[in-house]
Amino acid sequence: MCDPLRQLRGASAALHVFISHPPSLQDLCAFLERADCVVQRCHAHDVEVHLPRAYSESQARRELDIYLATWQATNPGIEAYVVERDPIA
Numbered sequence: 001m002c003d004p005l006r007q008l009r010g011a012s013a014a015l016h017v018f019i020s021h022p023p024s025l026q027d028l029c030a031f032l033e034r035a036d037c038v039v040q041r042c043h044a045h046d047v048e049v050h051l052p053r054a055y056s057e058s059q060a061r062r063e064l065d066i067y068l069a070t071w072q073a074t075n076p077g078i079e080a081y082v083v084e085r086d087p088i089a
Helices: 022-034 057-073
Strands: 015-019 038-041 046-050 080-083
Touching (some): 015 022, 015 057, 022 038, 022 046, 022 057, 057 080
Antiparallel strands (some): 015 046, 015 080
């Protein structure tokens, strides 16, 4: 399991993204980095994404959902989505 990304600016937490086609993960990471996201690869199918310009977790989630939808539009047949994490008790 990957370590959570440290806070950079803003107030958003890192979001966990799953991709259905591991060979496309590098392309997704590059796309997100061009959108000023900080990406840390965890496994073959997933990454942690931090949006340092977002001022809340809900804003980060909305922006990331838009980025993922945009990337998927140019990569039909590949799913990429945010996986909800269970809160630590």
